[in-house]
Amino acid sequence: xxxHDQLTRLANRSLFRDRLDQSIFRADRRNETFAVLYLDLDHxxxxxxxxxxxxxDELLLCVAERLSRCVRNSDTLARLGGDEFAIILENxxxxxxxxxxxxxxxAAISTSFEIADHHLHISTSIGIAVYPYxxxxxxTLVKNAGSAMRRAKQAGRGQYHFxxxxxxxxxxxELQMEIELRQALDNKEFVLHYQPQMSLVSGKVCGxxxxxxxxxxxxxxxxxxxxxxxxxxxxxxVEVGQWVIESACRQNQRxxxxxxxxxxxxxxxxxxxxxxxxxxxxxxxxxxKTGLDPALLEFExxxxxxxxxxxxxxxxxxxxxxxxxSIAIDDFGTGYCSFNYLKRFxxxxxxxxxxxxRNVNTDAADSAITTAMIxxxxxxxxxxxxxxxxxxxxxxxxRSRHTDEIQGYLVSPPLPAESIGxxxxxxxxxxxxxxxxxxxxEHKMQCPPAA
Numbered sequence: 001x002x003x004h005d006q007l008t009r010l011a012n013r014s015l016f017r018d019r020l021d022q023s024i025f026r027a028d029r030r031n032e033t034f035a036v037l038y039l040d041l042d043h044x045x046x047x048x049x050x051x052x053x054x055x056x057d058e059l060l061l062c063v064a065e066r067l068s069r070c071v072r073n074s075d076t077l078a079r080l081g082g083d084e085f086a087i088i089l090e091n092x093x094x095x096x097x098x099x100x101x102x103x104x105x106x107a108a109i110s111t112s113f114e115i116a117d118h119h120l121h122i123s124t125s126i127g128i129a130v131y132p133y134x135x136x137x138x139x140t141l142v143k144n145a146g147s148a149m150r151r152a153k154q155a156g157r158g159q160y161h162f163x164x165x166x167x168x169x170x171x172x173x174e175l176q177m178e179i180e181l182r183q184a185l186d187n188k189e190f191v192l193h194y195q196p197q198m199s200l201v202s203g204k205v206c207g208x209x210x211x212x213x214x215x216x217x218x219x220x221x222x223x224x225x226x227x228x229x230x231x232x233x234x235x236x237x238v239e240v241g242q243w244v245i246e247s248a249c250r251q252n253q254r255x256x257x258x259x260x261x262x263x264x265x266x267x268x269x270x271x272x273x274x275x276x277x278x279x280x281x282x283x284x285x286x287x288x289k290t291g292l293d294p295a296l297l298e299f300e301x302x303x304x305x306x307x308x309x310x311x312x313x314x315x316x317x318x319x320x321x322x323x324x325x326s327i328a329i330d331d332f333g334t335g336y337c338s339f340n341y342l343k344r345f346x347x348x349x350x351x352x353x354x355x356x357x358r359n360v361n362t363d364a365a366d367s368a369i370t371t372a373m374i375x376x377x378x379x380x381x382x383x384x385x386x387x388x389x390x391x392x393x394x395x396x397x398x399r400s401r402h403t404d405e406i407q408g409y410l411v412s413p414p415l416p417a418e419s420i421g422x423x424x425x426x427x428x429x430x431x432x433x434x435x436x437x438x439x440x441x442e443h444k445m446q447c448p449p450a451a
Contacts, residue, residue: 005079007057008064016078016086020138023076023088027131034090035098035130038145039067039105041083042123042157045235046275051118058115059122066108070101086142092130102126102160110158123158125149134163150174154229178230180216185240189215192247193414194265196423197385197407200399205424207263207298209407210248211414212240232270241273242282249290249297251417256296260421264326266298271305280319287323294324298349302330321346328385332373342380350377354388354408361393374401 003015023034048056071077076088089098113120127148135141148163184190194208214222231237245267252265287294317327328349352373359366377384386398389408412423
């Protein structure tokens with residue numbers, strides 16, 4: 001009991017440390033190498049929070065069983081706590097041996113788990129530290145394997161990374177940023193910018209997408225690519241996401257109260273938000289608190305998010321649509337792209353990814369795929385927004401295929417809330433006067449001076 005995890009019966013942290021010290025002693029005496037693999041389950045906490053600890057414990061047992069089949073009897077497999085595991089791979093012939101085991105583990109964990117009528121999809125991120133090149137003592141090896149695991153998570157999860165010497169410097173930078181992120185919400189350093197969406201029927205703004213920015217007191221405006229993964233990893237994404245939803249609803253209500261018709265405001269959702277048990281209730285409370293018509297709020301989810309959390313998504317999206325909120329699939333065509341999910345999940349909007357729009361005039365494959373997606377959506381009575389529209393040729397192509405709306409720098413870059421009213425005034429005026437013949441590339445959508 002002192003040396004084994006009570007749930008999985010694997011070695012615990014204490015026994016793992018003892019085995020690691022023994023491995024170092026043997027490797028020095030025999031002039032051998034070995035590897036430490038540090039594993040963390042991706043998307044485990046949302047499953048645990050949404051479905052309860054009994055399901056979470058059963059999932060951990062199944063993970064432990066699959067991990068056991070991926071290693072040799074001579075290796076050590078341990079559960080360090082929570083959803084973290086570690087492995088000592090003894091007597092490596094080369095680093096390729098560690099890679100092979102990591103790939104085997106990733107494949108084993110990525111296969112869906114069938115637990116209590118739930119189809120659960122998770123993945124694992126793995127960091128690898130090789131003795132003696134990545135550390136000459138147990139503490140350093142575990143720390144460096146952990147740094148490599150976090151790098152694998154940031155690279156997209158479901159991957160493995162070997163430790164490299166520059167990871168410590170990056171880890172310190174990320175630790176500092178994480179500390180500052182925890183203060184950013186309290187210090188009101190987060191802001192929202194809004195990118196307009198334009199109807200190709202009327203030429204007017206028909207919606208906006210709320211985009212998170214961090215107004216750092218010293219570093220200036222920081223874009224989400226640099227901090228969203230940190231918010232995801234430390235769980236702050238739930239609290240920050242709640243702030244984004246309420247701020248976007250409040251701003252849209254202000255616009256409508258001022259007679260500025262921006263249509264729907266779209267907010268991106270993360271997996272952790274969606275897996276929170278009371279998410280739909282919280283949305284209902286925000287709508288009541290801000291007074292916003294539910295028809296003026298839209299949530300954007302990626303294809304991969306829908307597939308990894310199928311059973312939970314089905315329930316949550318149903319509850320959201322019962323509130324009158326719209327649902328959009330973002331980056332459509334870049335994920336699993338299973339048409340069955342368009343039938344299973346009642347969505348209002350498909351957003352065609354910019355990677356298809358970019359070369360829609362020059363690449364026959366992109367053109368064919370884009371046309372097919374637009375046709376499919378129209379047949380299913382689903383609204384279509386093309387993202388990343390940057391020039392007139394792309395616009396004309398999309399209009400000729402009867403795309404409903406476009407979003408991109410040709411219309412406008414993301415703008416602070418106070419600039420949206422002027423942009424709408426300009427676009428409404430031009431749509432009324434010139435839309436049938438106007439060339440957007442000659443009429444840059446810049447806000448005129450405030451009246």
